[in-house]
Amino acid sequence: MSATLEALQTLLVEELELPGKKPSDLDPDVPVFGEGLGLDSLDALQIAMSIEERFGVRVPEGKEARPIFQSLRTLAAYVDQHKPS
């Protein structure tokens, strides 16, 4: 499991105050929105802002963001690809 993926799990639990959840409870392969982790549009914006703050990576908005937010794993891959070295 990549360090970025673990960092994202922690970020989600902290930023979104997911009750009773440990970072390792978040399934890295389920959809982030709707059925999977059940997050909404406001959560998406909050995560995007936190990712920008912590990793220096700008996540696109709107329709472009959908494939990136497919799962935590795809999100981590995007962050790893775009991290300033």
Next chain:
Amino acid sequence: MSLRVVVTGTGLATALGGTARETMRRALLGERAIGRLGLVTDPAFGELVGAEALPDDAVHPAGTWLSRADRLALSAAREALADAGIASGSDVELVVASSVGGMWETQLPLTHAFRDGTRSPGVSREALLCHPVSAPSDRVHELLGPFRSVRTIVSACSSGAVALGIAEGRIVRGEADVVLVGGVDAISLLTLSGFFALRSLDPRGARPFDATRAGLSLGEGAGFVVLETEERARARGARVIVEQAGFAARCEAFHITQPEESGATAEDVMRRALARAGETPRRVGFVSAHGTGTDRNDAMEAGVLARVVPDAHVASQKAQIGHTLAAAGAVETAMTGLALAAGRALPATGVETPMPGVRLADGTEAPTVALSNAFGFGGTDATVVLRTGGGDGRSAPSPPTPLAITHATVVSPHGAWDGPALAAVLSGARGDDVRLPDASRRIDPLSQLTVLLAERVREGVSDDAAVVASSAFGVTDRAAEFSLRVLEKGPRLAPPQEFPSLVPSSPGAYAAIALGLRGVSLSVADLGAGGVAALHAAIEVVRAEHAGEALVVAAECESRLAAELLSPLVSGRAGARGWGGAALRLSPTDGRPHLARVLRAEVVRGEIPTPPEGRFRLVATHETPEVRAFADRHRVQAELLPAELGTHEAGSGIAVAAGAGLVASGGAEIVVVLAPAPDRMGVVWLAR
């Protein structure tokens, strides 16, 4: 008897022009006033695009501080009164919608106070008097009044329309003769940062109903109209501009920022408004859409328009004057009325690639009936119907439904009380223990408290109920924290999930969402009389049949800025502020058990009305010379809220709940509740 509510005067101050004439001249030409925002010079915001309505050259001579919002409101209100040919006076009521009040001026002093301490020299006390969302209303009353009553309505981006609806209802029921009603919001760094954080701003300028639209543009402005009956207008020889034929509002109870994708509530509201106006969708020639230019709103609204009024032409004035937030519902409705009166519609502008299925107006249409939509954060959707001819007018209203407080609760640092046990509030005895939710970044403490209070009285409440909430200063500390973060890290890193909480109508909206309540939800502000103002508004909402019953919530959370600065300065109250509040369930009496009937609830600006015949007990939030004089005149003792409950402005709601407990426990046949605040008095009469 056929009654029509008509507009006899209008006033506008927008980015298109400082008068109604200039705004309309340019609007009908299809001009767009969205451009580079010169007001904002912080480079962290980048090139911001929006619609300014005033230059930034305000001079504040000592003792006459006027905020940007004050100036816009005064300009438009003054123009509307002159246009209607009336001066203010004892028969004119004032209703003003706003969401950020004087925040352009007060945000920095509050942020400095939060960061450096409330005694720091960076804190301008004069500026802070402009802070409450009720401040522009008070300024209009002070400088253009006096008015018979003064009320402030907040329901985010639908506030202006809801204010029009409230005014219309009062006239229809014969409770008011003439109302000066409108809305105002000025640009503020708070709203700019907030929409920036939500990534809702289109850097190219809003293009509502364009297939490639990418967000909204913030504007500012004020719009006021004078409403009265056609009969009264003709009797005094006033010119009738247009008829306000109907109004409806409902709450989506879905999400604090996102609109319902299906548009089901917006559709319902449009149909209800038309039904109330005795109109059919086919007669609607023009719709002034909410049309913010965001992907979501316009997609939802286009679908609704296609279903409800497929033959109407559509335009959004937000393409021309930006999104004026609480003012929008009033400004755009006034503009639509003026267009109708001129035999025109307003043209759609800013559209390069039209969305499929949207019939855009080009301004040459000559509608007889038009709709104006306004949809707010937290989901209160509103529609106003305007008409220049035809229709049958309204029948006389039925006698007012008797209403009662059927449940009530108080939560405080001293415990909680429900129902008849509320009688013990006044004795200083502790209440039951109550578990408060843990602090959260996602939902602010005021919203948490409001939801908690509403949940305590929710048993048996139908989902047709409304929520009417009040708070004097909102979540000032959180707003300052948010601002501080923007100052330190720039708007890109402002936390989006914290912005919705900063809109004064959010606590009530959160309660409606949590409880699934679909009746119109709104907030009011009236300093220390806010709880009474909320009860009054709730009575009106139920009497106008926008909801079957209502939950009234008055709440204040712990706030260093309110305790150390705002309450002493603005409310004239010092001492341990505390936190807490009350919720009341207001329902038709219908023969069901109740705590107390509500005979009267209003915030008066002059003489306290003489209570009904017979002995009564007097409950007051605290003692003032006016409370003492009233008590002496009627030879009663004022029973005051105990110090343990704190000195905050939600005491107004707590006092009403305590009064209801007194009646319910058999302690009194009639209770008069007084909630004093600077230059006003909340007055409630409760009876068995």
